[in-house]
Amino acid sequence: MKKTIIVLTGSFILAASAFAQAPDWNRTLGRIDEMGDFENGDFSAEITLVSQKPGEDDTVIQARYFRRDRDDKFVIVMLKPDVQRGQGYLSIGDDLWFYDPESRKFAFSSLKDSFQDSDAQNSDFSSSSLREDYSVESYADGKLGGADIWAAVLVAKDKGVAVPKRKLWIRKDNLLVMKEEHYSLSGRLMRTIAIPKYQSVSGKFVPASMLIVDAIKVGERTQITFASPSVEKLPDSVFTKTYLERVNQ
Amino acid sequence: MVLPGIALRNLSRQKRRNFLLAGALAFGVMVIVAVNGLVGGLLSSIQRNASDLITGHIFFTSMYKDVNGRLVQSVDDDSRMIAAVSELGLDHVFMTRRTGAGGSIVFNGESAMRQLAGVDWNEESYLAKSLQFDAGSADGMAGSDGIIVSTTLAEMLGLVPKSKLDAVERDGLRRELAAKLKAGSGTGKADRKLLQRRLKAAIAAAEEARKGVRDEAIAKSAGETLIVQLSTIHGQQNVGEFRIRGIYRAQFDFSAYVDRTTLNRLVDMPDRAYNLLGVYLKDPSDLDAKTVRLHQALVKAGYDMYPIEKVMGRGSGDIASELQRTDFKGSKYLVTNINNELGAFIRIADGVRAASGGLFAIIMAVIMVGIVNTFRVVVYERTREIGTMRALGARRSQVRNLFLLEALFLSLGGTLVGFAAGFLILAGVHLMEFNAFTELAFFLERGRLAWRVEPGLLAGSLAVVCAMTLAAASMPAGKAARLRPANALRAQF
Incomplete structure (x- = not known):
């Protein structure tokens, strides 16, 4: 444990010294991707989403989340509420299938669709690819919650990237993204994501919780928490349609 | 001329027996007319509404793949398509490019998913006239940021109050009335019939009171700003x-109309591009044959067409999914x-239709057995009587024809009554109004279930019933x- 802390602290100091002055944005974005990318292993966690909509009771969703970044795959199996128990998502690359245990059928869906009618999108559960998809248009120094940050405006490199423009608030000392804003092609703010706390899992960083605020549907927000994170190797069979079918038997 | 008269007289001699036989035939015919009429009407309504x-x-x-391999639907060259429609003589009311x-x-x-229809308002001037506006108009839509929405969508978005009370509101009203009636009854129970009457009146009053507010809200909502969230091509x-x-x-309610x-x-998309050209035909009969002819003409005109045998019987969404998975270069036209x-x-x-045809066949088989026995x-x-006729000079063929004529009249009578009963049912169903259910409206014509009976079905049913009845009667008629004559006259029954 001590060794891990020393290694982490060392890497933060190195990162800070490397990026504190004039950032090389290509390297910085690559480093941000790497920090959350489990390229050599698997990742799993229990996720809880609490969605708030004006005039409605809060919706609480619990699910089991499995990710294998080297193959660009993830699986989500719904645990709660009971009516949605057993529903599942399988994402491979850009393809995503939704499994409904009642009809026992898979429906082709999109990473851009909202997750279970919340403010989260299915793509929020895939690995980050900022370096590949974006270039930094501008940046400014600033402070967020007492921490020194860069506020960087990223624009999509091509028309295939779902979010055309992002603004990231990146901590200078450890390169963790504390806040994000997503803008439409027309430049309108669509949603804001705040990530107040990260948790370290085998040298990688995943949000402990994140708050997504919808800027279009005013008053709608979703809080996602990631609990019991694990990097235990997962069987290959988890990332298959058969798994989603079998988990319901 | 004598034989038909005798046949009719013979039929009237056994009214009860023949009434039952003709009734069974009429029932079979009624089923096939009513079911096919309703199905034909539903299909016609769906086709008309969808068109x-x-x-x-x-x-x-036409579809092509962009640099990221995403399928894009965008028509940029329709000149040869327009020419082909004209050359084939496909008379059309109008064409739309949306x-x-x-x-x-x-x-x-508040949000709702909708299809946005981008309209060239200069080209589709008829659309502005065909929409029944409760507020505003389509004036000035061309080139503007205007949007035309339905009252249903306006209700969903909370722009205007709903015209009808929803289930929760009705339940609240029912509880309130029940409590009042209980308090006033002295027995501690509310009279169920009285409660129903009062509830009906209260709902009608509440909806009437809402009407004024709703009309005012509809008038005021013109000018409000709606946000539309979508994906680019x-x-x-x-x-x-x-x-x-x-x-x-x-x-x-399906579309919200905007400027293309x-x-x-x-x-x-480029300003002048669009993604669907629609041809609204004057005569939509033989649609599949016309589509195949147009496809062949477009192949000749040099378009890289998606094979017509893969198109027929499949929706364009299914075809698009297949094209998304297929590697191809350039544009594919469809x-x-x-x-x-x-x-x-x-x-x-x-x-x-097949099920009703099967039921008709079973009914006819049972009736044929009945006719043979009868x-x-x-x-x-x-x-x-047959012996007497033969003794008086009637030929064998005349005796046989007499029985066949009786069977023919029986089948004609039964079929005609069946037609009448079938049409009565269809007319009765058509009288019912379904205006309140917007989901059902896709199947309706002006709020009613339409019916459509093909003349060929009537002629075919008549021919089948007559032929089967004659076939069933032919064996006993031949025996007669x-x-x-001598043996027949000696018979003691």
Whole structure:
């Protein structure tokens, strides 16, 4: 444990010294991707989403989340509420299938669709690819919650990237993204994501919780928490349609 | 001329027996007329509504893959298509060139998914006239950021109050009235019938009171801003603002209308491009044959067409999914029609028709057995009468024809009564109004279930019933014809 802390602290100091002055944005974005990318292993966690909509009771969703970044795959199996128990998502690359245990059928869906009618999108559960998809248009120094940050405006490199423009608030000392804003092609703010706390899992960083605020549907927000994170190797069979079918038997 | 008279007289001699036989025939015919009439009407309504909705019977589009391999639907060259329609003599009321995009329409946090129809308002001047506006109009839509929405969508977005009380409101009203009645009854129980009467009156009063507020809200909502969230043709998220220019009364609700150029800019398409050309035919009969002819003409004109054998019976969404998975270069062009888009409905209708045909066949088989037995009894009962006729000079063929004529009159009578009963049922169903259910409106014509009976079905049913009845009666009739006059006269029954 001590060794891990020393290694982490060392890497933060190195990162800070490397990026504190004039950032090389290509390297910085690559480093941000790497920090959350489990390229050599698997990742799993229990996720809880609490969605708030004006005039409605809060919706609480619990699910089991499995990710294998080297193959660009993830699986989500719904645990709660009971009516949605057993529903599942399988994402491979850009393809995503939704499994409904009642009809026992898979429906082709999109990473851009909202997750279970919340403010989260299915793509929020895939690995980050900022370096590949974006270039930094501008940046400014600033402070967020007492921490020194860069506020960087990223624009999509091509028309295939779902979010055309992002603004990231990146901590200078450890390169963790504390806040994000997503803008439409027309430049309108669509949603804001705040990530107040990260948790370290085998040298990688995943949000402990994140708050997504919808800027279009005013008053709608979703809080996602990631609990019991694990990097235990997962069987290959988890990332298959058969798994989603079998988990319901 | 004598034989038909005798045949009719013979039929009237056994009224009860023949009434039952003709009744059974009438029932079979009634089933086939009523079921086919309803199915034909439903299909006709669906086809008409869908044609109005998508504005066309035959559709033309083209698809290509962008640099990221995403399938893009955008027509940039329709000159040869227009020429082919003209050369083939496909008379049409109009053609539409629209951009369609699905999106989420948001107002004050309330949202609804809708298809946005990007219309060239100069080309589609008829559309502005055909929409029944409750507020505003389509004036000035061309080139503007205006949007025309239905009253249903306006209700969903909370722009206007709902015209009808919803289940929660009705329940609240019922509880309130029940409590009042309980308190006033002295027995601590509310009279159920009285409660129902009062509830009905209270709902009517509440909805009437809401009408004024609703009309005012509809009038005020023109000018409000709606936010539209959608994806560009390349898959990027985009958001636009539209100002309500009109609210139209919709029997069923599907599209919100905007200017095509404005929508094109939002979905990242060139200003003059569009993604669906619709041809609204004057005569939509033989649609599949016309579609195939047009496809062949377009192949000759040099378009790289998607094979017609893969188009027929499949919706364009299914074809697009297949093309997304297929590697191809350049643009693929596609001609399809409303029947392919309504494939599921047509398959269900065909299934119902086949089931009614099967039921008709079973009924006819049972009736044929009944006719054979009945005519055998008739011949048995009238053996001496047949002997007398033969003794007076009637030929064998005349005796046989007499029985066949009786069977023919029986089948004609039964069939005609069946037709009448079938048409009565269809007319009765047509009298019912379903205006309140907007989901059902897709199947309706002016709020009612339409019916449509093909003349060929009537002629075919008549021919089948007559032929089967004659076939069933032919054996007993032949037996009657073969009777020896002397033996027949000696018969003691």
